[in-house]
Amino acid sequence: MAVQHLPTGQRIRVHTPRRYTVCTFDSADDDSLICTQHRIIIFVPVNSSQVFRRSEVQSVKLSRQGASTLAGTAIGLGAGVGIGAAIDATAKDQAEEGHIMTVVLGLLGALLGEGIGNHTDFLAGPVMYQAP
Numbered sequence: 328m329a330v331q332h333l334p335t336g337q338r339i340r341v342h343t344p345r346r347y348t349v350c351t352f353d354s355a356d357d358d359s360l361i362c363t364q365h366r367i368i369i370f371v372p373v374n375s376s377q378v379f380r381r382s383e384v385q386s387v388k389l390s391r392q393g394a395s396t397l398a399g400t401a402i403g404l405g406a407g408v409g410i411g412a413a414i415d416a417t418a419k420d421q422a423e424e425g426h427i428m429t430v431v432l433g434l435l436g437a438l439l440g441e442g443i444g445n446h447t448d449f450l451a452g453p454v455m456y457q458a459p
Contacts, residue, residue, distance in 0.1 A: 330387050330456045331355045338390035340451040343383045349390050349448055350377055360384060387456040395444040395451070403440020407432040 330352070333339070337352045339362060350362035353376070360379045365372065411432035 330360060333455065338392065339455070340388045340390045340448055341377075341379055341384060342386045342388075343379065344385065347448075348377060349392055357381065360387070384456065385458045386454055388451040388454050390448055391450040391452070392445060392448045395448045396441055397444070398450060399440040399442070399444020399447075400437050401440070403436035403438070403443070404433050405436070406440070407434070407436020410436075 330339075333352045333355070335352060335354070339350060339352050341348045341350065341360065341362065348362075348364060350364040353361040353363055355361065358381055360381070362377050362379075364375050364377050366375075367373070408429055411429035412426070414428040414432070415426050
């Protein structure tokens with residue numbers, strides 16, 4: 328298993344039939360994978376050790392949660408600004424109303440995209456292990 332050769336502390340994304348988990352690699356052998364999941368619950372950091380049996384692991388990918396968060400933010404910002412600009416273009420008095428919808432929807436889109444990118448880690452890869 329290529330996962331055994333990962334450096335300790337590498338962020339990985341583990342996919343099982345029940346869930347996806349982003350965690351920090353601790354160790355692996357022929358039968359199991361151990362990693363530490365870092366979460367924040369109501370502003371309190373919580374670390375928990377996760378043990379996965381090889382039989383339940385469907386895939387292991389390198390995590391790119393930071394890049395996914397930035398890409399999600401950029402995509403959401405672009406979509407929000409585009410929609411806001413289209414709405415602002417229909418305003419009767421452009422000088423008085425300004426571009427308020429462009430700004431508001433841009434910020435809302437960026438926040439939404441950031442959350443989606445962080446949660447889904449859609450840029451994760453390459454695949455380090457794939458179950459047969």
